[in-house]
Amino acid sequence: YTYVTYIVSMWVWLGGAYTATQLMKAVHGRIDVELVCHYLIAVCVGQCVIAYAIDQLPWLKSWVDGFLSGHGFMGKADDRIYGIGASLDVAGMRFAAMLCIITYLALRSDRENSLARTISYLVSFLIIAYIGNMMGRTTTVGALVSVAYAIWVSLTTKGTSMNVKQYWKVLAIVLMLFLPLVVYKYNTDLQVHERIRFAFEGFFSLAETGEWKVHSNEILKNMYVLPDETKTWMIGDGYLENPLETDPYYTGKIWGGFYHGTDVGYLRFIFYFGIFGTLAFVFYMYLVAKVCMERFKEYKVLFLLVLLMNYLVW
Secondary structure (H helix, E strand, C coil): CHHHHHHHHHHHHHHHHHHHHHHHHHHHCCCCHHHHHHHHHHHHHHHHHHHHHHHHCHHHHHHHHHHCCCECCCCECCCCCCCCCCCHHHHHHHHHHHHHHHHHHHHCCCCCCCHHHHHHHHHHHHHHHHHHHHHCCCHHHHHHHHHHHHHHHHHHCCCCCHHHHHHHHHHHHHHHHHHHHHHHHHHHCHHHHHHHHHHCHHHHHHHHHCCCCCHHHHHHHCCCCCCCCHHHHHHCCCCCCCHHHHCCCCCCCCCCCCHHHCCCHHHHHHHHHHHHHHHHHHHHHHHHHHHHHHHCHHHHHHHHHHHHHHHHHC
């Protein structure tokens, strides 16, 4: 059922993407990877600003809640901030990918960035990394991968390019301006204090106890449930979501949440369509990235970073 309907939603997404890119082409007279990335950065920063404003302004929250129905990935979240159609882990996954894309564009080797462009990239990066984690802590994965990539580029670039030097200088200056403001809000605003502790729970735990510990990770550790039948390992059981919600003829064991009570990404795939289906899904992700890398050769590293993010977050 899940992937039968996916064929329809896939065409909806492709149609939406085609319409959006054609509008960009009509406005700018061109369409390329960099232009699409700039729009994506603007959308992500915009969602972060909207989410923060909703959290801080009661009248705005009341107005948005009046038309934003439902809870979860596209709706409202009870324990964290949310944008309009952007919430929880799905938002975090998008933000994580965007942090990698921003870092790639800021350190690109094919041409030099202006100072203004580097500043805009890094300000956008910090806004998404800061507020994005309050929406979905998967954003942290993108931040860590981005830092690792920036360090790798700095160590492997011969003579250290202008973009690399400019990147670290601007980052240092922006952090000097940004961090004091965050520290001030953390110590003077109780609501922001709680949001920051939630967003960076792992870092606070590491600093205060010497151990990286995040509540959602602890829950996930108890969700590693392996299949107990050979058939399930090979071809799966056919259930990605909870069958109680999708299969009126299901008579098996009842679990809360997802099938078998697990939200571990690759395990959910194995329960759905087994090892063979999971490998096919992984290979499909690779093929999509391969098509992009062959079509846009100068952006090969960018698509490799996005592919890496897919594998990590799943």
